[in-house]
Amino acid sequence: MSDATSPVENEYxxxxxxxxxxxxxxxxxxxxSGNPTDKRPKKYVLDMFPYPxxxxxxxxxxxxxxxxxxxxxxVQKGFNVLHPIGWDAFGLPAENAAIKRxxxxxxxxxxxxxxxxxxxxxxxxSFDWDRVIRTCDPIYYRWNQWLFLEFYNKGLAYRxxxxxxxxxxxxxxxxxxxxxxxxxERCDSAVTKKALTQWFxxxxxxxxxxxxxxxxxxxxxxxxxxxxxxxxxxxxYGAEVQFxxxxxxxxxxxxxxxxxxxxxxxxxxxxxxxxxxxxxxAGAEAGIQAEFANYLDIVKASNDIERLSTEREKTGIFLxxxxxxxxxxxxxxVWTADYVLSDxxxxxxxxxxxxxxxxxxxxxxxNLPVRxxxxxxxxxxxxxxxxxxxxxxxxxxxxxxxxxxxxxxxKITEILNQDGKGKAAKNFRLRDWLISRxxxxxxxxxxxxxxxxxxxxxxxDQLPVELPSAEGLDLQxxxxxxxxxxSDWVNVACPNCGGAALRDTDxxxxxxxxSWYFLRYLSPTSTEFAFDPQAAKDWAxxxxxxxxxxxxxxxxxxxxxxxKVLKDLGHVDFNEPFTRxxxxxxxxxxxxxxxxxxxxxxxxxxxxxxxGVDAIRLTMAFAGPPEDDIDWAxxxxxxxxxxxxxxxxxANDVTSAKDVDFASGNKDVRKAVHxxxxxxxxxxxxxxxxxxxxxxxxxxxxxxxxxxxxxGPADVAVREGAQELAKALSLFAxxxxxDMWSKLGxxxxxxxxxxxxxxxxxxVENSIVAIVQVDGKLxxxxxxxxxxxxxxxxxLALASEAVQKAIGEKTIAxxxxxxxxxxxxxxx
RNA sequence: GCCGAAGUGGCGAAAUGGCAGACGCGGAGCACUCAAAAUGCUUUGCCGAGAGGCGUGUGGGUUCGACUCCCACCUUCGGCACCA
Numbered sequence: 001m002s003d004a005t006s007p008v009e010n011e012y013x014x015x016x017x018x019x020x021x022x023x024x025x026x027x028x029x030x031x032x033s034g035n036p037t038d039k040r041p042k043k044y045v046l047d048m049f050p051y052p053x054x055x056x057x058x059x060x061x062x063x064x065x066x067x068x069x070x071x072x073x074x075v076q077k078g079f080n081v082l083h084p085i086g087w088d089a090f091g092l093p094a095e096n097a098a099i100k101r102x103x104x105x106x107x108x109x110x111x112x113x114x115x116x117x118x119x120x121x122x123x124x125x126s127f128d129w130d131r132v133i134r135t136c137d138p139i140y141y142r143w144n145q146w147l148f149l150e151f152y153n154k155g156l157a158y159r160x161x162x163x164x165x166x167x168x169x170x171x172x173x174x175x176x177x178x179x180x181x182x183x184x185e186r187c188d189s190a191v192t193k194k195a196l197t198q199w200f201x202x203x204x205x206x207x208x209x210x211x212x213x214x215x216x217x218x219x220x221x222x223x224x225x226x227x228x229x230x231x232x233x234x235x236x237y238g239a240e241v242q243f244x245x246x247x248x249x250x251x252x253x254x255x256x257x258x259x260x261x262x263x264x265x266x267x268x269x270x271x272x273x274x275x276x277x278x279x280x281x282a283g284a285e286a287g288i289q290a291e292f293a294n295y296l297d298i299v300k301a302s303n304d305i306e307r308l309s310t311e312r313e314k315t316g317i318f319l320x321x322x323x324x325x326x327x328x329x330x331x332x333x334v335w336t337a338d339y340v341l342s343d344x345x346x347x348x349x350x351x352x353x354x355x356x357x358x359x360x361x362x363x364x365x366x367n368l369p370v371r372x373x374x375x376x377x378x379x380x381x382x383x384x385x386x387x388x389x390x391x392x393x394x395x396x397x398x399x400x401x402x403x404x405x406x407x408x409x410x411k412i413t414e415i416l417n418q419d420g421k422g423k424a425a426k427n428f429r430l431r432d433w434l435i436s437r438x439x440x441x442x443x444x445x446x447x448x449x450x451x452x453x454x455x456x457x458x459x460x461d462q463l464p465v466e467l468p469s470a471e472g473l474d475l476q477x478x479x480x481x482x483x484x485x486x487s488d489w490v491n492v493a494c495p496n497c498g499g500a501a502l503r504d505t506d507x508x509x510x511x512x513x514x515s516w517y518f519l520r521y522l523s524p525t526s527t528e529f530a531f532d533p534q535a536a537k538d539w540a541x542x543x544x545x546x547x548x549x550x551x552x553x554x555x556x557x558x559x560x561x562x563x564k565v566l567k568d569l570g571h572v573d574f575n576e577p578f579t580r581x582x583x584x585x586x587x588x589x590x591x592x593x594x595x596x597x598x599x600x601x602x603x604x605x606x607x608x609x610x611x612g613v614d615a616i617r618l619t620m621a622f623a624g625p626p627e628d629d630i631d632w633a634x635x636x637x638x639x640x641x642x643x644x645x646x647x648x649x650x651a652n653d654v655t656s657a658k659d660v661d662f663a664s665g666n667k668d669v670r671k672a673v674h675x676x677x678x679x680x681x682x683x684x685x686x687x688x689x690x691x692x693x694x695x696x697x698x699x700x701x702x703x704x705x706x707x708x709x710x711x712g713p714a715d716v717a718v719r720e721g722a723q724e725l726a727k728a729l730s731l732f733a734x735x736x737x738x739d740m741w742s743k744l745g746x747x748x749x750x751x752x753x754x755x756x757x758x759x760x761x762x763x764v765e766n767s768i769v770a771i772v773q774v775d776g777k778l779x780x781x782x783x784x785x786x787x788x789x790x791x792x793x794x795x796l797a798l799a800s801e802a803v804q805k806a807i808g809e810k811t812i813a814x815x816x817x818x819x820x821x822x823x824x825x826x827x828x
Numbered sequence: 829g830c831c832g833a834a835g836u837g838g839c840g841a842a843a844u845g846g847c848a849g850a851c852g853c854g855g856a857g858c859a860c861u862c863a864a865a866a867u868g869c870u871u872u873g874c875c876g877a878g879a880g881g882c883g884u885g886u887g888g889g890u891u892c893g894a895c896u897c898c899c900a901c902c903u904u905c906g907g908c909a910c911c912a
Contacts, residue, residue: 181909224906227832231908238912256912269912312910339910349912357829358910429911552907622852624840634840636853643852646867691842694851701851708868771847776893778847816892822846826892 010652012645014612017739021748022122024738030751031075031126033082040080044539045071046518046578048547048555049086049133052112053093056119058587058594059548061604062630064125065620065732066584066689067546071126072731073684078754082539083126084521086133087113090141091510092170092186095441095475104470105441109136119605123613124734126751131524135513136441140520142464143530144512145446147562149457150569152447156202157435159455163273163342164434166194171477172438173198175509176431177232177554193273193300199436199445199506203561207428210560211235213575221581222627225552232553234429239413241350241422243268243323245334247283252276252323255345255427258355259416260408263397264373265350266363268323268334269316271342272299277319280334284320291317292336299338314339314362325350326421327412328398337362345427357387373397374405433558435509440467440475440482442507450494450501459495465503481505514555515562518542518577536572545578549627552583582687585629587620594632602632614733615641621732622693643697644729644736650703651726651740656719658745665717666710670762672702673721677758680728689732696728719744720756727753772797773824774806790817797823 047067050060071083089109098105113134120127133140151157165174169189173196178185203210211233214226238257245252254268270277272295281292295317316337323332332350339358340349353363353370360381363370370382376392378384394400399415400408416422436445444465446458458465468489473482483505484490494501522535541563556578563577586593589600607616618640623630662670676699683692703721707713723744730737730750741750765786770793772780780802784793794817797803803825810827817823 224833228907231831234908234911236911254912258912314910337910339912341911344911351912356912358912361910427911429908549906622840628841631840634853636840639853649867688842690840691851694842697851704868769847773846773893776846776891781847814892816846818846822893824846824892 012648012652012736014614014641014644014735017735018122018613021735021738022124024748025124026121028748029129030749031071031081031083031128032130033080033084033128034130035080038080040078042082042539043074043079043544044082044518044542045074045544046083046521046542046546047085048545048551049088049514049517050116051088051091051093052109052116053097054112055115056123056604058602058604058607058632060116061123061607061616062587062620063547063584064120064123065617066582066626068124068126068617069621069684069689069731070544070546070582072734072751075126075751076727076730076753076755077681081126082131082521083128084131084133084524085120085125085127085129086131086517086521086524087116087135088510088514088517089113089134089136090442090507090513092172092439092441095439098441098470099475105475106136106470109441110134122608123617126734131521133517133520133524135510135517138464138466139525139527141443141467141513143516143520144443144508145458145463145465146460146530147516148508148512149446149460151201151565152457154565154569156205156565157199158202159197159199161195161197163193164196164198165191166196167191169477170439171479173434173436175434175511175554177433177511177557198434199504200432200434201561203433203557204428204430206561206564207233207235207430209564209575210430210557213560213564216576217579217581220579222549222583225549225556225581225583228552229557232430232557235426236428237424237426239409239416239422240346240425241326241416243326243332243350245280246322246324246331248280248321252348253346254348254350255425256350256352258352258409259412259422260394260397260400260403260405261352261355261373262325262327262350262412263394263400264352264354264371265325265330265332266353266369266371267351268332268348269337269340269351269359269362270319270334270348271340272296272316272336272338274342274347276348277336280319280321281336288318288320292319295336302338314358314365316362316366318366326416326419333368335362335366343431344429353387354381355387355389357389360385360387371396373400433509433561435512436504436506437509438479438481439477439507440470440473442510443467443512444483445504445506445508447504448492448494448501449504450496450499452499453494453496453501456494456496456501462495467507481507483507511554511558515558516566518545518559519566519572530571533571540572541574541576542578544580544582546582546584548586549583556581582626584626588629588631590633591631607637611637611641612644612735614644614736617734618644618693618732621689624690626687626689643700644733646704647696647700647725647729647733648736648740648743650700650707650718651722651743653707653713654719654722654744655713656716658719660716660719662716662720665720666706666715667717667762669702669706669711669715669717669721670759672699673717673724674758674760674762676721676728677724677756678763681755681758684731692728693732696725696732699725699728724756726750727755768820770796770820771822772800772803773822774803775825775827777806779803779806784820786820788820790819793817793819794823797825 071081074081094105094109098108148157165179167174167184167189169187179191184191214229236257239259240253240255242251242253281289316335319334319336321334323334325332351359353360354372373396374392375395376388376390378388381387391405394403394408413424444467446465448456450456468486473485475482490503492501519531522539523532559577566572589602594601615637619635619637623635676695680692680695706718726737726740737750767783768786769781770784780800813828814826
């Protein structure tokens with residue numbers, strides 16, 4: 001044992017304190033939240049759970065550093081904070097890695113989880129380790145299956161055949177949300193379309209609520225995320241209009257947002273891959289049928305990348321059929337073209353080339369007529385090639401003539417309604433969520449297919465439907481689920497009739513797992529509930545969610561959808577899962593995302609070995625606003641380490657005894673400490689972590705100066721400051737803070753030490769520096785009493801030599817006095 | 829193309845409409861040292877010897893006063909992208 005004067009005890013030893021405190025915390029368990037007698041108010045702080053693909057990286061380090069600031073802050077504000085962690089453990093990367101290395105995805109996944117868990121412990125994350133969940137555990141995914149059946153029984157899970165997104169490389173279908181710019185989110189292959197029977201969740205039934213409830217999150221979620229969600233849901237208002245088609249008994253319904261332009265329709269277009277197109281062309285002459293078949297082949301083969309290429313020529317063919325405009329009886333040729341989508345609206349449109357750019361482009365390509373029905377300031381669309389989409393007055397439109405756009409929409413909708421030819425309607429860009437996947441490493445869908453009985457849900461008491469062992473299964477992607485080959489597993493007796501039946505062999509999209517995991521943390525081991533309803537009442541919804549903006553649409557939309565369904569099913573009593581959301585930025589290196597192929601990868605473990613955990617965490621928080629990206633090339637972990645040593649020395653230099661009354665301490669130092677307390681809280685609560693750290697640095701500078709050249713290390717105000725410093729630093733640098741706390745004479749657990757309240761009586765100012773501006777420019781400043789009168793302040797300002805000089809020959813036009821802070825003089 | 833956000837020193841950044849550049853990185857200088865490292869202190873927007881002037885993407889506007897509010901433009905980034 002070294003004594004108190006040995007150099008080792010008086011030096012800041014970054015790695016020594018890590019080794020010293022880690023085992024102490026393991027025993028102390030400061031962040032356990034499960035004590036039922038805990039009377040502190042509750043707060044639920046949640047970090048997005050990681051995918052276990054290897055060890056933690058710099059991005060995790062930023063996310064968990066910032067999430068920890070929030071979680072630790074509320075603990076030290078006296079709250080019982082629930083801050084859990086788990087693993088989003090199912091999914092393609094594990095499966096692909098398993099195939100590549102010829103391993104079971106299980107082993108790979110659990111090894112990575114252990115690796116990450118150990119790194120999180122070292123990183124001093126303030127997680128409650130009693131509540132860990134892993135979505136690939138049967139005890140977890142059993143409840144995915146339960147939820148699926150809840151949805152199924154409500155009619156919210158259904159199976160249908162449709163054209164779906166297909167990734168030819170992953171050999172699986174993808175949800176709309178997983179197609180990014182026409183590419184597979186996971187592997188960047190060009191996504192194509194394929195007709196398949198797949199499971200969907202009926203998100204569209206909740207489209208209105210998902211959109212409207214975003215208003216309740218205003219101010220608490222980043223505006224950017226709210227906008228992205230609104231755009232994604234994409235609600236539009238318009239009308240459905242019925243067109244008779246010659247030779248067809250049923251009219252064809254089209255959707256339009258511009259029913260006011262109905263008199264300007266000059267043709268109709270149906271989506272080539274729609275049933276309607278196939279049906280209509282069947283009644284056409286043979287030549288057209290052949291042409292159509294050819295066109296449809298071309299359309300099906302094209303992927304989204306080709307479709308997205310800009311300035312693409314419009315293509316399409318005439319179907320040889322005619323529709324009738326319901327308002328004027330005109331015959332409109334019916335075309336098919338791939339610019340009309342089969343899965344939006346009704347898959348058929350009325351084309352008004354004068355007032356819709358796409359219709360105009362098509363009309364000009366195919367030499368179809370263009371008729372203006374809305375007079376605007378723009379030129380003739382047929383000549384300029386620019387559709388007139390602005391405001392104007394209706395012409396050539398019978399009863400609508402002379403009306404403005406909005407009035408015309410109302411009027412025509414009314415007319416159509418009366419005549420039974422149409423009605424007001426709305427549409428969404430949002431599509432139903434395709435949740436089945438043709439891969440192994442996911443939650444089996446708890447449905448049994450029986451030739452006699454059809455889809456039969458697995459009984460509740462038969463859950464979970466456990467994923468069979470991967471042993472002996474060929475996981476190579478081949479377009480159908482590998483589970484189909486597990487014959488012992490697939491072949492079952494129908495629960496209904498007892499006859500031979502087959503299990504559904506698809507697995508669920510892993511976004512199902514993450515859509516409700518925040519509830520599972522509340523009772524992570526329950527075999528009775530997905531989540532304990534009482535615990536949900538106590539803790540949910542999440543007060544503060546922290547995670548990357550990459551999940552701005554998919555995960556957050558799905559989790560919001562689940563929450564609304566669970567509310568309707570009576571399982572929760574709130575509408576929105578995440579009350580407040582913080583999106584942290586990314587960690588870059590030299591301006592771009594880190595990657596092995598770019599050669600700019602910075603390894604977290606290397607950084608931790610070089611600078612220590614605390615310096616890395618502090619650097620993450622201090623680099624800038626949390627929403628902004630951090631370029632690791634621009635920041636200085638060495639500078640952070642230097643600062644931590646400086647802070648540590650302050651605590652080490654304190655010589656006064658603990659448990660003293662601070663009232664006798666140096667007034668100036670005390671004032672600085674209490675001003676710090678006030679500002680620091682505000683900064684943290686407003687996510688200005690970088691400014692909060694700057695305030696800590698200022699406090700250290702004040703204390704350093706007080707010790708070296710002020711009141712000295714024995715003054716109790718220095719102790720007061722050092723104690724609050726250790727507490728505040730604990731949010732960013734838990735090891736250093738714990739060691740400082742120990743130097744100050746306390747037992748382990750600075751993370752549980754509550755902040756002192758700012759003593760406002762110490763912050764009362766009796767003088768202030770007043771400033772004087774002449775024509776908006778600062779010309780003088782001087783100290784004045786806080787209660788100075790406006791007249792006195794003005795007199796002082798005008799008497800100032802510098803002010804006189806600035807005014808010079810000019811005459812004073814106006815003097816504004818804001819006592820005691822400011823005098824503003826305007827001249828002319 | 830449409831929607832949105834952002835432009836402040838050499839760099840990361842701060843600033844309820846009221847002292848622009850807090851805090852830090854980097855730089856310069858000094859002290860301690862035989863020396864170096866570490867540490868501490870001073871200094872550091874630009875131009876100018878100085879007085880002083882100029883400065884928050886550009887141009888206007890509102891205001892006694894604008895990084896902050898309004899309009900237009902430029903640039904960068906993000907989202908959506910044939911959604912009728």
